[in-house]
Amino acid sequence: MPFVIKYFQINLIKSSILSSSSPTNGxxxxxxxxxxxxxxxxxxxxxxxxxxxxxxxxxxxxxxxxxxxxxxxxxxxxxxxxxxxxxxxxxxxxxxxxxxxxxxxxxxxxxxxxxxxxxxxxxxxxxxxxxxxxxxxxxxxxxxxxxxxxxxxxxxxxxxxxxxPAPTSNLSALISSFSNKGLSTKDMIALSGAHTIGQARCTTFKGHIYNETNINSTFATSVKANCPSTGGDNNLSPLDVQTATVFDNKYYINLKSQKGLLHSYQELFNGGSADSQVTTYSNKRNTFFRDFAAAMVNMGNISPLTGTNGEVRKNCRKPN
Structure with a gap:
């Protein structure tokens, strides 16, 4: 009997290994x-x-x-x-x-x-x-x-x-948007850290720098130089003014200094329930990295097509 059980377990493992790389597996x-x-x-x-x-x-x-x-x-x-x-x-x-x-x-x-x-x-x-x-x-x-x-x-x-999610979203709307996709508030705050790299168009943050008070005034003035109140909608500004092409935790450090470029960014540190996690990430880069990696896996698992659903396109711009 022990031999039979062992044999079954070995074959179960082999089957699992084969199916994990099979195109028909779901x-x-x-x-x-x-x-x-x-x-x-x-x-x-x-x-x-x-x-x-x-x-x-x-x-x-x-x-x-x-x-x-x-x-x-x-x-x-x-x-x-x-x-x-x-x-x-x-x-x-x-x-x-x-x-x-x-x-x-x-x-x-x-x-x-x-x-x-x-x-x-x-x-x-x-x-x-x-x-x-x-x-x-x-x-x-x-x-x-x-x-x-x-x-x-x-x-x-x-x-x-x-x-x-829109760049004008408040914290409640952000939490709801991610929750609707099966992602937690923790996932949302961690994923937002991707904005430690890249740039944004003036049209997405103009209202924040000109009309809102939860922003560092010196920072707002510096951004206005490249984002006039009228026109310039497609002018670009870095999301992280310190290290725009380095993936680090400066995004959260900026939020604590009210230097979030978009309204939705600063909502994560504005006296609400997200403040504590932002503070943790601003102090502990490795914790942010760990949580970001886990959240990216979670996001990648949102309603994928697998098995015989969908297709493998030959050209990503059009169906086969």
Whole structure:
């Protein structure tokens, strides 16, 4: 009897290992492509590294693509779809129009992956891997990306306009937006730390620097130099004025000094329930890194298409 049990356990383990890398399996796994496309992770990593060598800001852009995709119908690569006769894409939505970028980098990665292993690696997974590698390349934490997602055949302009948190959101609205996606308040505050890299357009923070009081006056004056009260809507300012291309915890330190560039940022440290966690992250970078990595995994698990649902697009901009 002990032999039978041991034999059963061994075969159960073997079955689990095989299914974790099987394209037909419905569960996400960090080893999903080990057998079917063993070079997948190294191909993405090299392409991201090359893109960031040309422009470090691209790292923040790739992380943002990942976030904006996850929040609309889950992690399914829908943000990458171009408009067509049959599809109204998400690129023209308010939170994305003239704002999200990095599509050419994803195209490059997809072309290289198709050459290495045709029809295997989904665009949705490319987004998740590229976001992780961007964070690492800019000095942030790493994590095991769960893989095995498939791509949607459609997009949701309405979802992109309604489900992505607005830069004018208050703390309650932010908590609700993330809760609606199955993410905790802790996840929300940790994920907000991604804004330690990148830049924002003047139109997204103009109201905060000109009309609100929960902002450091010296900081507001310095930002106004590049964001006039009239015009200049597309002028850019760094989200973190200290280290805009380094993934660190300066974002939270800035919030404690009322130097949050957007209204929604400063809401995290404005006498509310998020203050304590912001203080912790401002003092303990490693704690922030740990929680951010965990939250990125959680966000990547929002309603993925797996198994036989969806498809693996050959071109990330259009269905097969």
């Amino acid at each position: 569960q996400l796994s960090s080893t999903f492509y080990n057998n079917t496309c063993p070079k997948a992770l190294s191909i993405v990593r090299a392409a991201v590294k090359q893109a960031l060598a040309k422009e470090k800001r691209m790292g923040a852009s790739l992380v943002r693509l990942h976030f904006h995709d996850c929040f609309v119908n889950g992690r399914d690569g829908s943000i990458l779809l171009d408009d067509s006769a049959n599809i109204t894409g998400e690129k023209s939505a308010g939170p994305n129009n003239n704002s999200v970028r990095g599509f050419d980098v994803i195209d490059t990665i997809k072309t290289q992956l198709e050459a290495a292993c045709t029809g295997i690696v989904s665009c949705a997974d490319i987004l998740a891997i590229a976001a992780r590698d961007s964070v690492v390349e800019l000095g942030g934490p790493t994590w095991r990306v769960q893989l095995g997602r498939r791509d949607s055949r459609n997009a949701s302009l309405r979802g992109a306009n309604s489900q992505i």
